[in-house]
Amino acid sequence: MAACETERAVRGGRIVLGDGIVESDIILRGGSIAGFEPWGKPLGSTDIDACGLFVMAGMIDPHVHMRDPGHTEKDDFVRGTAAAAIGGVTTVFDMPNTVPAVSTAAILAAKAEHLQPRALIDFALYGGAGASNLDVIVEQAEAGAVAFKSFMNAPAPSAGTDGLTRCLPDDHVFLAAMKRIAQTGRIGVLHAENDILCKGLAADLRAEGRKDAMAHGESRPNFAEEEAVSRAILLAREAGARISFAHVSTASALDRIRHAKHQGWSVTAEACPHHLLLTDEMLRSVGPYGKINPPLRCEHDRAAVWAALSDGTIDFIGTDHAPYAVSEKEPGWSEIWQAPSGAHGIESALTVLITEVVRGRLTLPQLTRLVSGNVARLFGLAPKKGALIEGADADFVLIDLDRRGKVDRNAMQSKSRDAARLWDGRDTLGAVVATYVRGKEVARDGVVTAKPGHGRFLRPGRTPA
Numbered sequence: 001m002a003a004c005e006t007e008r009a010v011r012g013g014r015i016v017l018g019d020g021i022v023e024s025d026i027i028l029r030g031g032s033i034a035g036f037e038p039w040g041k042p043l044g045s046t047d048i049d050a051c052g053l054f055v056m057a058g059m060i061d062p063h064v065h066m067r068d069p070g071h072t073e074k075d076d077f078v079r080g081t082a083a084a085a086i087g088g089v090t091t092v093f094d095m096p097n098t099v100p101a102v103s104t105a106a107i108l109a110a111k112a113e114h115l116q117p118r119a120l121i122d123f124a125l126y127g128g129a130g131a132s133n134l135d136v137i138v139e140q141a142e143a144g145a146v147a148f149k150s151f152m153n154a155p156a157p158s159a160g161t162d163g164l165t166r167c168l169p170d171d172h173v174f175l176a177a178m179k180r181i182a183q184t185g186r187i188g189v190l191h192a193e194n195d196i197l198c199k200g201l202a203a204d205l206r207a208e209g210r211k212d213a214m215a216h217g218e219s220r221p222n223f224a225e226e227e228a229v230s231r232a233i234l235l236a237r238e239a240g241a242r243i244s245f246a247h248v249s250t251a252s253a254l255d256r257i258r259h260a261k262h263q264g265w266s267v268t269a270e271a272c273p274h275h276l277l278l279t280d281e282m283l284r285s286v287g288p289y290g291k292i293n294p295p296l297r298c299e300h301d302r303a304a305v306w307a308a309l310s311d312g313t314i315d316f317i318g319t320d321h322a323p324y325a326v327s328e329k330e331p332g333w334s335e336i337w338q339a340p341s342g343a344h345g346i347e348s349a350l351t352v353l354i355t356e357v358v359r360g361r362l363t364l365p366q367l368t369r370l371v372s373g374n375v376a377r378l379f380g381l382a383p384k385k386g387a388l389i390e391g392a393d394a395d396f397v398l399i400d401l402d403r404r405g406k407v408d409r410n411a412m413q414s415k416s417r418d419a420a421r422l423w424d425g426r427d428t429l430g431a432v433v434a435t436y437v438r439g440k441e442v443a444r445d446g447v448v449t450a451k452p453g454h455g456r457f458l459r460p461g462r463t464p465a
């Protein structure tokens with residue numbers, strides 16, 4: 001029978017589900033999960049040996065900046081999705097600030113077409129929701145935008161007119177954009193920091209002659225995030241929009257989000273590994289390579305972000321992977337204001353989180369909800385993505401909790417891996433052994449094992465209210 005010929009199994013692994021771990025084999029057929037059967041059958045020649053390993057849904061990273069098209073000197077989609085595959089990521093959502101910026105249905109469709117032959121793993125695309133393109137928010141959703149990204153600030157002069165396609169510089173235009181987003185049923189993902197405060201404080205610090213790495217953080221204080229988060233919650237509630245806060249970094253902003261959730265408002269939140277695991281102490285050694293927005297915070301905030309994972313205030317983890325070249329970051333050593341904000345993260349994210357599992361600070365079922373299940377559900381990719389269940393795409397990773405290693409930037413895929421200093425040299429416990437996308441192995445032991453073009457453009461289905 002034809003169906004049987006294409007059937008294979010993942011044998012002997014421990015399957016990580018959102019609510020527990022089961023000892024079971026997984027039957028694969030045509031890139032999907034066809035079912036489960038008890039351990040004990042012998043390993044067939046086409047089967048995947050998962051003995052001694054955990055099998056978990058691949059990470060869905062809802063926050064990456066792959067730089068393609070537009071700035072492929074920093075990185076491109078071939079290398080970016082290779083890095084993702086090696087890191088255990090099976091789907092990425094790419095942000096709209098490529099060139100041209102995603103701001104219309106036509107640009108979104110052209111970007112999907114451009115990236116598809118370059119993609120090793122599956123991908124979805126953000127639309128841009130800014131002051132200059134309010135009228136084309138709905139058409140971007142119809143073209144398949146997985147969500148919308150908006151910055152609560154005026155565009156940087158360097159962004160040109162493109163900047164206004166993702167920037168909402170005042171409350172009135174913010175409210176208007178949220179009303180349009182509400183019509184689409186998609187999520188408005190927000191970069192929430194009070195821009196006027198941050199720019200003013202940066203100017204004050206510069207006037208004082210401050211050029212050190214800590215000055216960047218001081219120019220973006222906790223209350224700038226808290227203020228923007230509370231204002232956005234209020235306005236989005238009025239508009240009836242679903243919103244999600246990207247890279248939440250402070251205890252006080254998390255309190256506002258926790259309160260909004262208790263009220264039953266449609267607010268979710270993302271945490272990034274760097275805010276979960278690193279603090280501004282790190283800037284002493286990495287200087288401008290640790291310049292990120294929002295900045296690395298103090299230990300009190302880091303602990304609060306971690307606590308928010310446990311109590312459900314944080315819904316999911318995204319990397320905010322944003323490669324920059326060494327030549328762009330280096331000038332920041334003498335004057336921090338000269339370096340751009342952003343850092344690599346996709347290749348090491350899942351491994352550094354697995355390390356926390358081995359350390360006992362997180363369970364694998366918790367991890368799979370945070371890096372996969374919740375993202376798929378909230379953004380409309382479930383039930384095909386995000387869980388190892390019958391009928392889902394066979395997107396999974398094999399995890400070895402006993403393998404030890406070290407993050408090594410020299411072994412990374414990124415074109416600008418030399419600038420990947422945030423996690424470089426960090427000891428890791430546990431490792432991603434192999435990554436499968438729709439049943440096909442795409443990476444194993446740090447090496448890409450499939451060809452670009454395997455990845456598919458994903459359009460979200462109906463999203464939960």
Ligand SMILES: [Zn+2]
Nearest residue numbers: 063065095320
């Ligand atoms: Zn970002």
